[in-house]
Amino acid sequence: MAGKISIDTERCKGCGLCVMICPKKCILTAPDSNQNGYFPAQATNAGCTGCAQCAIVCPEGIIEVCWDDAERIRIVEIAGKPDAPRLIEEKA
Amino acid sequence: MKAVHKRTPVLKDCPTHYCPGCGHGIAHRILAEVIDELGIQGRTIGIAPVGCAVLAYNYLDVDMIEVAHGRAPAVATGMKRTNPDSIVFSYQGDGDLAAIGTAEILHAAHRAEPLTVIFINNAVFGMTGGQMAPTTTLGQVTATTPAGRQARGEGYPLQVSEILALLPGTVYVERCALSGTVSIKRAKAAIKHAFELQMDGAPGLSLVEVLSPCPTYWRMSPGDAMKWIKEEMSQVFPIARLKG
Numbered sequence: 001m002a003g004k005i006s007i008d009t010e011r012c013k014g015c016g017l018c019v020m021i022c023p024k025k026c027i028l029t030a031p032d033s034n035q036n037g038y039f040p041a042q043a044t045n046a047g048c049t050g051c052a053q054c055a056i057v058c059p060e061g062i063i064e065v066c067w068d069d070a071e072r073i074r075i076v077e078i079a080g081k082p083d084a085p086r087l088i089e090e091k092a
Numbered sequence: 093m094k095a096v097h098k099r100t101p102v103l104k105d106c107p108t109h110y111c112p113g114c115g116h117g118i119a120h121r122i123l124a125e126v127i128d129e130l131g132i133q134g135r136t137i138g139i140a141p142v143g144c145a146v147l148a149y150n151y152l153d154v155d156m157i158e159v160a161h162g163r164a165p166a167v168a169t170g171m172k173r174t175n176p177d178s179i180v181f182s183y184q185g186d187g188d189l190a191a192i193g194t195a196e197i198l199h200a201a202h203r204a205e206p207l208t209v210i211f212i213n214n215a216v217f218g219m220t221g222g223q224m225a226p227t228t229t230l231g232q233v234t235a236t237t238p239a240g241r242q243a244r245g246e247g248y249p250l251q252v253s254e255i256l257a258l259l260p261g262t263v264y265v266e267r268c269a270l271s272g273t274v275s276i277k278r279a280k281a282a283i284k285h286a287f288e289l290q291m292d293g294a295p296g297l298s299l300v301e302v303l304s305p306c307p308t309y310w311r312m313s314p315g316d317a318m319k320w321i322k323e324e325m326s327q328v329f330p331i332a333r334l335k336g
Contacts, residue, residue, distance in 0.1 A: 004093060011107050013111075013112035013113075014112055015112035015113035015307070016113075016313065016314060016315060017113060017314050017315060017318070020314075020315040021272070038112065050096060052096060052097040053273045055097040056097075056273045056276050056277065057272070057276065058117075058118075058121075059108075059110065059113060059114055059115070059116070059117025059118050059121075060107070060108060060117055061100075061103055061117065061120075062099070063097070064095060064097065064098045065095070065096050065097040065098075066094060066095050066096065067093065067094050067096050068093055
């Protein structure tokens with residue numbers, strides 16, 4: 001697992017934009033409502049790549065995206081991107 | 093684990109009053125991220141509009157002032173002239189900028205005021221209940237055009253950005269959309285460019301029009317509203333860099 005997101009479900013209004021946009025379909029709508037009566041988005045994080053598209057479309061700004069560093073560096077090394085050395089430095 | 097996307101401190105840590113799926117939340121966030129990235133939080137003055145974003149000062153952690161309907165460019169002019177070192181922006185909706193405030197924005201652009209204007213266009217009057225705005229597209233059903241807007245009688249959608257791009261007093265006019273991750277990133281880049289122009293002392297007004305979804309009064313799901321921007325609204329309001 002390279003990425004992980006966390007959603008503040010009590011502040012989510014259940015608009016479903018993140019559910020729609022997630023390319024890996026790893027965000028679902030919760031079956032139970034939150035305190036405001038909305039059915040919030042729920043992260044399963046199964047197959048999450050940490051692309052942050054959910055966080056970019058979220059109108060409430062309540063999605064936080066994390067990357068697993070080791071995994072990230074491995075991906076960048078494979079892709080051979082010019083910014084790979086910088087990322088390795090960041091980890092060190 | 094390293095956080096790669098988290099809430100910017102310029103956006104206050106509180107829930108918004110906007111409807112689910114409203115574009116104002118996204119616009120506030122990208123605006124706050126731009127202010128954070130440029131490091132101008134301490135010297136930015138924002139002008140809040142009348143409309144759905146009337147409480148923008150509750151969400152953006154910068155100095156803000158609330159003004160009468162449509163008069164944001166006039167107050168911003170005074171702010172910028174008395175505080176030339178400040179970065180002054182106005183955040184206005186289409187009812188505010190394109191209806192009651194047309195004279196103010198036109199003359200602020202005409203006077204080449206070095207301001208940044210964020211123009212949120214959602215094609216309806218959202219706060220008052222989804223009535224027809226000047227920017228409503230032909231055939232669009234609103235509370236006051238139940239049979240769809242007709243050109244005969246109700247007129248054509250007003251393209252303010254095109255009008256302003258013709259004036260010599262504007263340095264940068266761009267129309268963006270909040271219709272997906274790519275377009276949101278482009279909108280953020282445009283807003284950043286508009287702020288950078290003001291920071292560099294460009295001699296004129298910079299305006300970024302943002303086509304924003306209003307799922308409640310378009311009577312669609314938030315996902316369909318984004319599709320409607322992409323497929324229908326951007327035909328009437330083409331996404332383009334109009335000037336600068």
